[in-house]
Amino acid sequence: MPFDPSWLIHIGAALLLIAYAIRDELKLRLLIIVSTFIYIAYYYLAADPPLWDAIITSALMIVINIIVLGQIVLERTTFRLDPDEKALFDAFETLTPGQFRRIAKLAAWRTSDEADGVILTREQEPSDSLFYIFEGTISVEKADRRFRLPEGNFVGEVAFVLRRKTTATTIAPRGVRFVEWDSKALRKLSDKYPNLGNALNALLTRDLARKIGASYRPDDAMPADKQSEALLETAQSAP
Template sequence: MDEALLLNGILIVGLVLKIGGFLVRDELLLRLLVAGGIACDAAFYGFRPEPILQSVLANLGLVSINLALIALILSERTTWRMGPDDRALFAHFPTLSPGQFRRLRPLMTRRTEEAGVQLAWEGRPVEHLMLVFSDRIEIRKGGAGFPIAGPAFVGEIAFLTGHPSSADVTLPEGGTVLRIDTAALQARMRRAPALHNAIVALFGRELARKVADSVPMDRAARARPVAPAAGARPAQPKG
């Protein structure tokens, strides 16, 4: 094959890879394509009849930077650096990326609580966001109480609103409680908008699950009759 044709082919392939990288939205794919394009540039300058060493080294340096960033992206997206316990715990934070979870992990403390312990008091500030591992969690508000099944978060409403706890929360059978300091978590969320959005989405899902578990749909339907559509004629009694 003609040497000039080979070099031109390498240069064109590199250009296509870099253009493709700048057209995609996924950061990992962008880095892979751009790194491949720059590697082609390094090959172009290295395979010339008179290699240009400075250009080869400069492009290899850029390839190395992109490879380092690719490694960081993979670390952010994968759980390969987590142990079995952390992987099991990560399953309870489905809206967070593995990297976000790893950065929050140092804020978490775990403790086994005895039966009957109270975790939150209605009207009092909540200092810790809690993930409770227990078969039964008792919630009491305004004299009325109902149970929810664990694992479940406790204190997320107070955390999101900044208000005191809206209910008393106890563990009739005890359990394991994972606590996260609310002030430290809020500080992390202020510095990282993506983490803020992930936490808000997580607690939105948690609240929806609690509502669905605590108010059966058939009972809710009986408690609130459906209004007739505009212009519809009410049903006439038979007889």
């Protein structure tokens, strides 16, 4: 018994109906692509000559859906992130991979190469940048006291979130790797994507709370009787 191409229409339509009933966009797009391929098979087999106009139109629909499918995959996975970016993404625990990619595009990766170190922020001065210490330890100076802040911390988050002057001077010694974002560009991105902005603020607030609960060891030069007081003060006024 010869195959009846009309069955392809029914199969394609059934898959399309199932696709529209699915809320997960990734699965929806996949089913639409499969359904469209089945329609193309029908347009090729059902008529002589094949229905080329319908085939071409359907092929264009497949191309568009594949492009969107690729965007969805990038939004949900760390595919094509280099090792450093993947390590940085682990620190941005409140962001999705897609949100992180947008922030990563604005990031400037830097290494301190100055003998006296690179000044990231100055106490009681405006800051135009947000920093993340990727490798190494920086020094934090406040009210003539000095502390060390290890990698895995943000610098300038209070100034960024509250839009005020920084509360400490921070210096990245030679060899320290850090990531820098322009504050204005980051705020503009947050305004454009409110969910991203909320996730970023939650991350920075969490980082500040962790600093308040932590104890960073002061330099040996600090008098011992001042250490506990200074640790608390620095955590409460983290840069």
